Amino acid sequence: MSxxxxxxxxxxxxxxxxxVYAVKQTEWGPILAxxxxxxxxxxxxxxxxxxxxxxxxxxxxxxxxxxxxxxxMYKGKxxxxxxxxxxxxxxxxxxxxxxxxxxxxxxxxxxxxxDQLFSTQSKxxxxxxxTTSFMAIAQSAQLDASLFTACYADPAKLQNIERDMEExxxxxxxxxxxxxVGDVRLVGGVFATDGAxxxxxxxxx
Amino acid sequence: MTxxxxxxxxxxxxxxxxxxxxxxxxxxxxxxxxxxxxxxAGYMKAVGPLAEFAxxxxxxxxxxxxxxxxxxxxxPWIEMWVGLFILTGYYTRLxxxxxxxxxxxxxxxxxxxxxxxxNLHSCGCFGYDSLSPRYTILGDIVLLALSLKLFFKLYKxxxxxxxxxxxxx
Numbered sequence: 001m002s003x004x005x006x007x008x009x010x011x012x013x014x015x016x017x018x019x020v021y022a023v024k025q026t027e028w029g030p031i032l033a034x035x036x037x038x039x040x041x042x043x044x045x046x047x048x049x050x051x052x053x054x055x056x057x058x059x060x061x062x063x064x065x066x067x068x069x070x071x072x073m074y075k076g077k078x079x080x081x082x083x084x085x086x087x088x089x090x091x092x093x094x095x096x097x098x099x100x101x102x103x104x105x106x107x108x109x110x111x112x113x114x115d116q117l118f119s120t121q122s123k124x125x126x127x128x129x130x131t132t133s134f135m136a137i138a139q140s141a142q143l144d145a146s147l148f149t150a151c152y153a154d155p156a157k158l159q160n161i162e163r164d165m166e167e168x169x170x171x172x173x174x175x176x177x178x179x180x181v182g183d184v185r186l187v188g189g190v191f192a193t194d195g196a197x198x199x200x201x202x203x204x205x
Numbered sequence: 206m207t208x209x210x211x212x213x214x215x216x217x218x219x220x221x222x223x224x225x226x227x228x229x230x231x232x233x234x235x236x237x238x239x240x241x242x243x244x245x246a247g248y249m250k251a252v253g254p255l256a257e258f259a260x261x262x263x264x265x266x267x268x269x270x271x272x273x274x275x276x277x278x279x280x281p282w283i284e285m286w287v288g289l290f291i292l293t294g295y296y297t298r299l300x301x302x303x304x305x306x307x308x309x310x311x312x313x314x315x316x317x318x319x320x321x322x323x324n325l326h327s328c329g330c331f332g333y334d335s336l337s338p339r340y341t342i343l344g345d346i347v348l349l350a351l352s353l354k355l356f357f358k359l360y361k362x363x364x365x366x367x368x369x370x371x372x373x374x
Contacts, residue, residue: 004371012290012293020248020251189263
């Protein structure tokens with residue numbers, strides 16, 4: 001290979017590196033405090049796992065038992081904070097379900113409600129109006145029905161969801177579920193495969 | 206294939222200036238499409254969080270977990286380099302061979318996901334805003350055909366490529 005050819009190759013290989021690092025975002029906006037109602041686990045835990053999730057996303061539902069497994073495995077050492085990130089472009093009931101979960105959070109029953117939303121996802125995801133299903137879950141999670149109904153009818157309650165979505169966008173979140181274990185981003189099923197190792201690494205810090 | 210072989214394959218006829226221009230244009234268009242798509246695909250993945258691409262790879266449920274993160278960090282760069290080599294016509298045949306291997310792998314992975322009815326909402330090909338696997342596999346088949354065309358180099362005198370330019374120096 002001639003030196004001109006080699007030099008040309010090196011220049012070609014350097015061009016994408018320069019182009020990528022010129023625009024690549026390496027720091028993201030802060031993770032804002034999550035209301036206590038949307039946190040589970042030891043409030044004083046060393047590790048906070050932040051989950052950006054969508055109740056209508058099948059991978060999110062699939063990953064929810066893993067979240068609870070890690071809470072059990074690292075009892076007292078981790079807590080999970082839930083952030084709404086409904087993918088409204090592809091999931092028609094994503095925003096409605098987040099709204100319903102936010103109404104459960106107002107009554108401090110976010111986690112039992114969220115778990116049931118995920119476990120019954122196939123029953124309400126295709127419905128034109130899933131209100132009846134959400135009411136049934138509210139009843140099952142022992143929520144105050146009149147408070148829940150009033151909250152679900154109030155569009156002002158969507159503000160918390162929109163705030164989380166904005167925060168997620170600033171952190172370049174595009175897919176759900178996205179987890180942050182400390183500063184480490186784990187997307188989708190990688191949370192199940194690499195989550196334990198990442199938690200242990202963070203615990204050793 | 207040499208120009209002599211071209212003559213044999215064409216029943217002892219040299220291409221006319223019109224044919225010459227048409228073949229050259231087809232070769233150039235194939236390079237622009239294959240190289241451009243690979244360069245764009247790699248760039249979109251590399252500028253986004255690589256963890257998202259790792260999540261996409263994991264969704265195919267093919268590779269062992271230990272391979273997912275390293276591969277998610279390497280594939281975007283390979284796509285960009287192979288794409289840029291094809292686009293600029295630098296070691297075109299070698300790069301087209303690499304592209305052929307990559308498209309065969311992508312088609313295999315997508316076909317396997319469709320066969321197993323995996324719920325992939327995105328193929329992960331272009332970072333976040335990707336196509337559904339069903340559409341992507343069709344696109345990959347077209348790209349594979351173009352890569353094969355470049356690899357077998359049915360036309361000997363391409364235009365606007367670094368290989369010819371470097372040979373003349």
